[in-house]
Amino acid sequence: DAGITQSPRHKVTETGTPVTLRCHQTENHRYMYWYRQDPGHGLRLIHYSYGVKDTDKGEVSDGYSVSRSKTEDFLLTLESATSSQTSVYFCAIRLGMDQPQHFGDGTRLSIL
Amino acid sequence: ILNVEQSPQSLHVQEGDSTNFTCSFPSSNFYALHWYRWETAKSPKALFVMTLNGDEKKKGRISATLNTKEGYSYLYIKGSQPEDSATYLCALPSGGYQKVTFGTGTKLQVIP
Numbered sequence: 001d002a003g004i005t006q007s008p009r010h011k012v013t014e015t016g017t018p019v020t021l022r023c024h025q026t027e028n029h030r031y032m033y034w035y036r037q038d039p040g041h042g043l044r045l046i047h048y049s050y051g052v053k054d055t056d057k058g059e060v061s062d063g064y065s066v067s068r069s070k071t072e073d074f075l076l077t078l079e080s081a082t083s084s085q086t087s088v089y090f091c092a093i094r095l096g097m098d099q100p101q102h103f104g105d106g107t108r109l110s111i112l
Numbered sequence: 113i114l115n116v117e118q119s120p121q122s123l124h125v126q127e128g129d130s131t132n133f134t135c136s137f138p139s140s141n142f143y144a145l146h147w148y149r150w151e152t153a154k155s156p157k158a159l160f161v162m163t164l165n166g167d168e169k170k171k172g173r174i175s176a177t178l179n180t181k182e183g184y185s186y187l188y189i190k191g192s193q194p195e196d197s198a199t200y201l202c203a204l205p206s207g208g209y210q211k212v213t214f215g216t217g218t219k220l221q222v223i224p
Contacts, residue, residue, distance in 0.1 A: 043201070094212070099161065100203075101146075
């Protein structure tokens with residue numbers, strides 16, 4: 001399996017607090033992605049990165065920001081968490097343009 | 113946003129039945145299609161990468177076909193087993209092929 005680790009695996013926090021999720025890869029891949037899992041919507045893309053300091057928005061980027069200062073780390077930040085951001089968050093890496101993605105184990109985030 | 117549709121949304125079959133489901137996508141600018149298997153409380157795992165019209169891939173009892181001219185791919189499971197119960201996702205590179213757009217999935221439950 002591709003070396004991809006998400007942390008934390010579980011988090012409970014309160015509305016209005018900032019939250020940062022980390023995705024770490026050991027494979028030195030260029031492309032990294034953050035998705036959220038929502039019933040009836042499957043996986044929806046939040047943000048993605050195509051290199052160090054190169055990021056772009058996905059379809060549900062409002063309320064989220066990302067940073068990638070090193071190839072191996074892709075951080076997702078909820079600046080001021082809201083209950084609608086309660087979800088399971090998946091990070092993924094992609095080996096090449098025609099290659100499938102490899103996913104981390106997910107982070108279950110609950111915002112009360 | 114690339115429109116990727118999967119049908120049916122859910123499916124219940126008896127153990128031993130064969131089944132199939134569909135992924136539909138715009139036929140223009142096709143690059144590749146990926147099938148994933150997503151078990152409950154786990155992360156999606158890639159099954160197949162389809163790139164050429166007429167492609168047929170097989171892994172054990174699961175196979176997939178691709179028709180890029182009419183914009184669909186079929187996933188077949190022969191002799192379904194309870195361990196085949198999962199959500200099956202299809203995904204296509206989009207947005208200059210850097211992004212990946214997922215369908216909402218077909219949830220399969222195999223009844224023993």
